[in-house]
Amino acid sequence: xxxxxxxxxxxxxxxxxxxxxxxxxxxxxxxxxxxxxxxxxxxxxxxxxxxxxxxxxxxxxxxxxxxxxxxxxxxxxxxxxxxxxxxxxxxxxxxxxxxxxxxxxxxxxxxxxxxxxxxxxxxxxxxxxxxxxxxxxxxxxxxxxxxxxxxxxxxxxxxxxxxxxxxxxxxxxxxxxxxxxxxxxxxxxxxxxxxxxxxxxxxxxxxxxxxxxxxxxxxxxxxxxxxxxxxxxxx
Amino acid sequence: xxxxxxxxxxxxxxxxxxxxxxxxxxxxxxxxxxxxxxxxxxxxxxxxxxxxxxxxxxxxxxxxxxxxxxxxxxxxxxxxxxxxxxxxxxxxxxxxxxxxxxxxxxxxxxxxxxxxxxxxxxxxxxxxxxxxxxxxxxxxxxxxxxxxxxxxxxxxxxxxxxxxxxxxxxxxxxxxxxxxxxxxxxxxxxxxxxxxxxxxxxxxxxxxxxxxxxxxxxxxxxxxxxxxxxxxxxxxxxxxxxxxxxxxxxxxxxxxxxxxxxxxxxxxxxxxxxxxxxxxxxxxxxxxxxxxxxxxxxxxxxxxxxxxxxxxxxxxxxxxxxxxxxxxxxxxxxxxxxxxxxxxxxxxxxxxxxxxxxxxxxxxxxxxxxxxxxxxxxxxxxxxxxxxxxxxxxxxxxxxxxxxxxxxxxxxxxxxxxxxxxxxxxxxxxxxxxxxxxxxxxxxxxxxxxxxxxxxxxxxxxxxxxxxxxxxxxxxxxxxxxxxxx
Ligand code: HEM
Ligand code: SF4
Numbered sequence: 001x002x003x004x005x006x007x008x009x010x011x012x013x014x015x016x017x018x019x020x021x022x023x024x025x026x027x028x029x030x031x032x033x034x035x036x037x038x039x040x041x042x043x044x045x046x047x048x049x050x051x052x053x054x055x056x057x058x059x060x061x062x063x064x065x066x067x068x069x070x071x072x073x074x075x076x077x078x079x080x081x082x083x084x085x086x087x088x089x090x091x092x093x094x095x096x097x098x099x100x101x102x103x104x105x106x107x108x109x110x111x112x113x114x115x116x117x118x119x120x121x122x123x124x125x126x127x128x129x130x131x132x133x134x135x136x137x138x139x140x141x142x143x144x145x146x147x148x149x150x151x152x153x154x155x156x157x158x159x160x161x162x163x164x165x166x167x168x169x170x171x172x173x174x175x176x177x178x179x180x181x182x183x184x185x186x187x188x189x190x191x192x193x194x195x196x197x198x199x200x201x202x203x204x205x206x207x208x209x210x211x212x213x214x215x216x217x218x219x220x221x222x223x224x225x226x227x228x229x230x231x232x233x234x235x
Numbered sequence: 236x237x238x239x240x241x242x243x244x245x246x247x248x249x250x251x252x253x254x255x256x257x258x259x260x261x262x263x264x265x266x267x268x269x270x271x272x273x274x275x276x277x278x279x280x281x282x283x284x285x286x287x288x289x290x291x292x293x294x295x296x297x298x299x300x301x302x303x304x305x306x307x308x309x310x311x312x313x314x315x316x317x318x319x320x321x322x323x324x325x326x327x328x329x330x331x332x333x334x335x336x337x338x339x340x341x342x343x344x345x346x347x348x349x350x351x352x353x354x355x356x357x358x359x360x361x362x363x364x365x366x367x368x369x370x371x372x373x374x375x376x377x378x379x380x381x382x383x384x385x386x387x388x389x390x391x392x393x394x395x396x397x398x399x400x401x402x403x404x405x406x407x408x409x410x411x412x413x414x415x416x417x418x419x420x421x422x423x424x425x426x427x428x429x430x431x432x433x434x435x436x437x438x439x440x441x442x443x444x445x446x447x448x449x450x451x452x453x454x455x456x457x458x459x460x461x462x463x464x465x466x467x468x469x470x471x472x473x474x475x476x477x478x479x480x481x482x483x484x485x486x487x488x489x490x491x492x493x494x495x496x497x498x499x500x501x502x503x504x505x506x507x508x509x510x511x512x513x514x515x516x517x518x519x520x521x522x523x524x525x526x527x528x529x530x531x532x533x534x535x536x537x538x539x540x541x542x543x544x545x546x547x548x549x550x551x552x553x554x555x556x557x558x559x560x561x562x563x564x565x566x567x568x569x570x571x572x573x574x575x576x577x578x579x580x581x582x583x584x585x586x587x588x589x590x591x592x593x594x595x596x597x598x599x600x601x602x603x604x605x606x607x608x609x610x611x612x613x614x615x616x617x618x619x620x621x622x623x624x625x626x627x628x629x630x631x632x633x634x635x636x637x638x639x640x641x642x643x644x645x646x647x648x649x650x651x652x653x654x655x656x657x658x659x660x661x662x663x664x665x666x667x668x669x670x671x672x673x674x675x676x677x678x679x680x681x682x683x684x685x686x687x688x689x690x691x692x693x694x695x696x697x698x699x700x701x702x703x704x705x706x707x708x709x710x711x712x713x714x715x716x717x718x719x720x721x
Binding site for chain 1: 283284287288290291292293294295296297299300303304305306307308309310312313314318322324325327329330333346381383385386387388389392403412415416419420511512513514515516517548549551552553554600601
């Protein structure tokens with residue numbers, strides 16, 4: 001029975017979740033690009049500070065400097081968290097093997113010990129991120145449910161994955177652990193394009209978009225006046 | 236970590252001094268006076284205005300982005316002077332921005348409206364609008380928090396948009412509306428309602444002052460056709476900042492610049508930036524008319540952050556193709572003159588410790604940061620910096636037009652201005668240079684209310700003290716090269 005579910009989770013469910021994730025992200029990027037193009041062509045002033053945009057974008061994609069200035073503890077933890085989060089699922093030998101069997105794709109893997117180390121740092125940093133969010137009054141007050149959920153949810157595939165490679169420590173049977181691992185991973189893939197995790201694809205454009213946001217269309221104000229029936233009215 | 240204000244001090248700063256009857260009658264409990272807020276059905280009309288604005292502008296682009304990427308990491312909290320003073324979660328920039336982001340999600344996205352149907356969410360309420368009306372005028376739209384947001388959310392732009400929508404349901408501080416009304420449709424055409432003869436008189440008076448102080452005949456040219464620069468000061472300078480104007484006239488005289496003040500339009504102030512794109516557009520479109528009438532080539536803006544930014548950045552946006560003249564800030568012009576060796580500044584006049592305050596609208600995007608510093612270092616014996624400064628400066632606490640709202644003074648000087656007061660005190664400077672009419676007024680009030688011992692001056696006030704003028708009856712034409720092209 002478990003085997004049947006495992007096959008299902010590895011095969012069709014994974015393919016479905018992965019496809020929806022990729023298509024969902026592609027849709028978001030396309031919508032953003034279309035919106036940006038429209039805004040750009042409508043803008044009364046088309047000069048953008050490209051070098052500033054480029055610098056701030058890079059600054060936040062590789063946030064080496066930021067951590068030390070503002071919320072240093074949280075920042076360092078967040079960086080550690082992201083490193084594992086991005087590298088492990090993509091470069092784990094066992095995952096690449098599956099890609100090879102399923103699709104004939106192959107790319108270099110990270111050494112096993114590194115993968116284990118990053119798995120542990122990701123789990124620990126996710127716990128710390130959760131605690132930091134509960135503890136800091138500023139973050140607690142601006143958080144919605146999903147903010148508290150994400151670090152906890154992301155722990156599941158990492159922890160179950162860790163137990164799969166150390167079955168001796170696992171509280172459940174290998175197959176049960178593996179099923180939890182795969183299903184939680186698939187669930188996260190599905191959620192990525194629908195939630196704030198879409199930041200993984202949108203963050204590189206955000207500086208550009210905010211800058212463009214200040215470049216109003218030439219007739220925007222006059223048109224708003226007309227639509228609201230207020231043109232020519234005294235102030 | 237600097238301690239927060241205690242609860243009593245916060246309550247005092249936020250005390251509402253308006254008549255309870257008025258608030259009752261208007262159904263609006265904000266601390267600033269409002270002329271004529273819409274009564275009843277506010278949420279509905281707010282959403283209509285929001286929809287109209289979304290339809291014709293590009294705000295939808297950023298809202299789509301922010302709805303998806305707002306990460307709630309709270310990094311912005313630590314950079315906002317308001318949160319740093321109060322520690323109140325409602326002062327976290329991300330909390331403020333969520334008003335519009337969540338309203339957008341609820342009413343203008345498919346997922347949001349479906350979810351609302353599922354959970355029976357009533358949507359935007361009048362209470363939320365009241366909260367917004369308070370929150371968006373606590374924020375000074377200084378955009379410091381933007382530098383700290385990894386998701387690139389421009390909270391200042393959202394404050395700008397929030398105030399714009401609010402203005403469409405009649406919620407705008409009376410102080411701003413009254414000024415704009417006089418500027419756009421009044422007789423005097425300026426925000427301070429200075430009659431034109433009075434402006435001309437004060438220019439003549441300043442000419443005498445300069446002659447007395449510097450022994451040179453310096454002109455304030457009025458309505459001179461064909462001049463190179465048409466000069467726009469923040470108009471309050473004609474009443475409050477005599478030395479700034481003297482310094483500017485002296486520099487322009489010294490470099491032989493051709494310039495003029497136009498009697499049909501001489502006020503650089505544009506409160507549209509603070510509450511309505513419609514107003515900003517209207518006020519800006521008056522500038523090219525005066526440029527045409529006097530056949531001048533460029534627009535020269537005096538010491539004023541928001542006036543410089545609106546002219547520099549938004550003339551191109553709102554004026555017809557080919558109608559928007561190049562814009563130069565007086566600081567750029569003076570800096571170029573200094574570099575070209577055209578200014579003689581006596582290094583023995585200003586001996587007190589001097590510190591420079593960056594007006595947000597000039598510094599945040601890196602436009603005017605080094606120029607004034609080079610000028611000051613050229614003649615001030617004891618020049619120091621406050622930290623942080625430049626692009627990362629803290630707002631004076633009166634940005635976003637709030638400085639003009641007198642009933643907000645306790646808030647501005649104790650909460651919003653707390654950080655600045657501490658910065659000033661740390662430097663031990665006697666002279667604080669702030670090349671912006673709004674910053675100057677706010678900083679003077681901060682200094683008074685916090686019992687600090689320093690004097691607030693403009694950049695050209697100090698230049699005026701130090702400049703050595705040559706008697707120069709027929710100023711030679713300036714070579715193009717000394718005047719920066721826009
Ligand atoms: C290139 C890809 C990515 C970039 C540039 C990126 C960037 C960021 C940034 C800037 C933050 C917020 C601030 C901070 O924590 O310092 C953040 C938070 C977060 N990211 Fe990512 N991220 C990426 C990929 C991902 C992925 C793939 C996931 C999950 C599957 C993820 C999950 C999260 C979570 C859960 C948070 C919130 C952490 C908290 O609780 O505060 N990120 N990310
Ligand atoms: S724009 Fe300035 S005042 Fe407003 S939230 Fe950001 S830092 Fe605070």
